[in-house]
Amino acid sequence: MKMKSSLTSPNVGFQGRWSLRGLSRLFWPSSHKTKTEPTPEMDSALCKLLIPTDLEGDNPTLHRSAEDIQSKNFSQNLSHRDKVQSHQSSFPQAVVNGINVLCGVGLLTTPYAIKEGGWLGLLLLFSLGIISCYTGILLKQCLESTPEIQTYPDIGQAAFGIIGRLSVAIVLYVELYACCVEYITLMSDNMSSLFPNAHMNLVGLYLNPHQLFSIMTTIVVLPTVWPRNLSFLSYLSAGGVIASLLVAVCLLWVGVVDRVGFHQSGTALDLANVPVAIGLYGFCYSGHAVFPNIYSSMKKPSQFPAVLIVSFTICWVLYSGVGVAGYLMFGESIQSQFSLNLPQQLLASKTAVWTTVVNPLTKYALTINPVALSLEELLPSSQAKSYYISILIRTLLVLSTLVVALTFPFFGFVMALMGSLLTMLIALILPSACYLSIMRGRLSWFQVSVCILIILLGAMFAVIGSYSAIKRIAENM
Template identity: 55%
Template sequence: MKNSISEQSFYIESEEEDDEHLEKHENEEEGNESDFSNEDNNDDETNRPNSLTSAWPQSYRQSMDLYSNVPSPSLHFLGTPSLSRLGSSFFGSSLIRRHTPEVLPSLHKPLILPAEEEKAPHRRSSHGLIPPLHPRKSSIKKIPDIERPSKDAHGLPISNQSTYGQAVVNGMNVLCGVGLLSTPYAVKEGGWAGLSILFIFGILSFYTGMLLRYCLDSQPGLETYPDIGQAAFGTMGRIVISIILYVELYASCVEYIILEGDNLSAIFPNAHLSLGGFELDARHLFVVIAALAILPTVWLRDLSVLSYISVGGVIASILVVLCLYWAGLVDHVGFESKGTVLNLPTLPVAIGLYGFCYSGHAVFPNIYTSLADRSQFPAVLLTSFGLVTLLYGGTAVLGYLMFGDSAESQFTLNLPKGLMASKVAVWTTVVNPFTKFALTLSPVAMSLEELLPSKHTKSHVYPILIRTALTISTVVVGLAVPFFGLVMALIGSLLTMLVTLILPCVCFLRILKGKTSHLQVTICVFIITVGTASALIGSYSALSKIIQSMI
């Protein structure tokens, strides 16, 4: 990604001190657009910190590029120089990382730049959603494309620019996950009429994905979801949004663990192990075995290989769906029940399951800023959402027609075990998390590694301990709450509603306050209302059912 700040390229001029005011100077030379006037920044935007690059988490962009398979340089984890530069005491710096000029001087330069009154070098959206923003003063200098910087605004190497096709695949890879397995179960919980929720959430999620783009375009240097949170609500906004995003990723890892236990125990139902007086049944045994097999991938120093392999997640999802179609249309499995039109008592669970299907907003800013032609982002988003929604909808309809009210939380558990299509579907489902788990957990681990005291950041031991502890904790949670569908409904209701519907609208209204139309405000308020109601109703229903199942 050569152009990470705007459609034109800029570099940030050095400043002597963070608190020193820039003196006024002018360059009236006609036809020379390379220099802009620098002036003291007296904006009233009190929530905006001096520099986004100094706030936790620093590793977000790097780790999420891998998670979404955005083209990125080879990344070396576990005590690497890039992470050691970010290390310092968490409480000693009040959530702000300390850096030395010799190691990472670029982090002393402001990422949110001073305003420019007469000329606006920042990005402007190619879409007419918002009116042109007021020009801002900025201590920036436009440079030719050939001299574009090799590092992004966070001081990390700029990733390669993505084409339209790569961006679509990345978007689908993020959106099309394990939620696909539960769509027939979601129809069972909500009825045929409840299936409309999937399409409603798809439309709303597409719109909020566009809102993130306009937030990124609103001022120079915004590149990630936490950046947007900080621009809207200051450092605390960045921290809160980051924690929500990391909890969502951690919860997804718990789902992978539950998924492994359910499917492997379905393949080998009679497996068990007696160890030191403890009896492990098939599900517990395979959860432990799966975790032990996954653990080495979590320790990997370079996850770029897994990142590129994980793009096969789209192929794996399509393959599993094709197996379902084959079992139903060729092997004539199921089709004995017409189903229920509307199931009101369990409809809230369906809300969470459908919401989980569109949990990709944490990565959309990375996909947007990696595009070679950012004007293609609306088409990328529309294509990704359209294809994924068709895949989800088709799977939900066919799966519910085949299994009716006996649909399990994963349709692979309903497929007859003797069929070849069933075996392919189940084993594909089992293998896929082995590439996904480490990539999903790494952003969480890297964010925690940043909080290590600086004297420990070059050690390989502490990162390994952190990643091992995180993996063990997902096993403990997965064994304690082994309800795949209900956990997914809780994630979708509570976390996905926040990340996908509520926060994009809130940040958009905050950042572009006074620059939005009444229609835009009305739409955002409507989406916030829908998201809040869905979160409250769905979370309460999922939690209550989890508690009932555990008693």
């Protein structure tokens, strides 16, 4: 099961094709050289985020990186692409990668989203899926506008210069960091459901189950973030699709085989809480940061729109099915993660909960690593090479996620905030804005109108959804 990242962990190579090289290319220009060479896996991950933006020649569509400007032989870049193309995925493999990106932790919250927004709120899940699929195709058009664009930040730079690149990268970094916070909350909530009586008195300080397991999960994940070469985790993290399907099967097993049953309940539409549902549904489709990598990994990139359509359709079916089944099973008592409602004495329930706990353990280090690398790049070169400085930065970063998780232990509302603010930017607003900028002068009035409408819709959802989520968090503090 994957936390989005967007966040999600960008390493989605189900076939083991992408290690941290693919992850790092989300944020740094792939052509930039590294300062250190710890492993081949990490050579591009240590590249600078910010680069000069001087234009070369009369190309108005792309603010080139410093190395591209200085290069006298552009065929070197083409040669690099040829090497990349030697390890490309087929259509089914690309679909699996797409599902792995899209179908993750959001699966746990869809029953709760139905509770918040009502049954008609499922139309939002469907509509946001269509819009997000369309904006994914817009990213493809941006990638094809010039061969130098390879990642999402590249698209931002091509559209709006260094400010665009910086803005896209910051949003992606914030999403990754927020995902790590949610990982800790997710694991501690489910461990608390397994061991509700666990507690500890530490030097007069009482730790309830949630606080205790938050600290314990942080201690467990901390050693996994210290190595710079995380390829040992990338293969485990590729099982996100299997984990998501297993949890969904366990839910249905509990409802049908273990006879918890399905009971009609709920309202048609709850306007007061629809904004929270918007954020939760929006979070389900925040895979756009990784779409350029899936596109570039395909043997036939022309099939990318079909890959998106199939992936979004399958994920929509899973999200809708789990949402309907979970809400019919538990009704208004449904919690922000349906795994917390499963009867703990049942084998299927224990399987679902432990899968929910173990899977994020393999994702945390991969998700926080780009954030740590970006901070290390800000250090002087002599200090950036120090492994002890790296460990210190990563330790402080992990501890900061623990502090945030303990301060805001509201999984559903924090996810709604991420879906409303970050996902609307990554999946709706930025793709449409970049497409309008890069393709300006070549679009029909209808295409321009659609993009403007998506931007306005995304902005409206972001404002009302973020306000509602922040309000609910403040009410529960």
